[in-house]
Structures are given as C-alpha cells and as structure tokens.
Amino acid sequence: MLDQSGLVRFAERHLMPDKVQVSRGSGEDVLDPGTGDLVPAPPAVVYEDKAGLYAHQERIRSRGSGQDGAYVQEVRAGYRLLLPLEAPEVWENDTVLIVEARDEQAVGRTYRVSALGEVSSFPVLRTVWLEEHNRKPVAK
Known part of the structure; x- marks a missing residue:
C-alpha cells in the first residue's frame, strides 16, 4: 500500500502557506450584563492554523425565464x-x-463554508468549499 505521509x-508545506481562523456560532443568545439585553453568543474558534485558499469558478447552466426555455450560463466565483x-x-x-496570507489583499476577508468538507479513501488533505462573505478594505 502506498504511504501517504x-x-x-508536501501538501502542508507547499499548498498551505496561509493562516486562517475558523469560527462557529452556537445560535444561542446570552445575557449582556451591561445592557440587560439578549445578544448572540460570540462564535467559538474551532480551528486556527495553516491553510491554503484557492479561487474556483463554477459554471452553471439553468433554464431562462422566457418562453423559449433557452439555457442561461452563469459563472459564480467560489x-x-x-x-x-x-x-x-x-x-x-x-x-x-x-489572518495571514501570501496575497496581502486576502488578509481580513471572511468566507462562509458552503458545503461540508470532502472525504476520500486516500486522504492527503481536507478540501472545504467557500463563498466570499465580506471584503474589508485595507487601510493605507
């Protein structure tokens, strides 16, 4: 059997040059002692370490809304x-x-996980699909 170590x-050293923080909200509210209001609980950090972020374009074909039923092609960034x-x-x-990235324009951006991570019979790394959530302008 092939040793995957x-x-x-190799994958960790060459494909994961960035540092990310993955957080998860609980969906519960907590009492703010200062105001007495119920506010969303702060998200819990579930992972903070190395990762690699890669752009991926998805081409989607769907039926248009017109009577002719022509297909419309859309490109979504992912x-x-x-x-x-x-x-x-x-x-x-x-x-x-x-948190940190080779591409400094990526630092501070947030993404939403759009699908559960992929699994494999021969795992080398984890692949998770994301959608861009927020782009914070970089102060100059």
Missing part, C-alpha cells in the same frame, strides 16, 4: 480551502477569516 507533508488532515471537521455556515 510524504504526500501529506473558493476552495485546503486544510491539514488533523484539522477538526468544518461545518456548513462556519466563518473563515484570513
């Missing part, structure tokens, strides 16, 4: 997040914050 080390195997499972609707 060398592939894992992103793949590569994580090491030891990272905890990432859930749909978790939030990913780019």
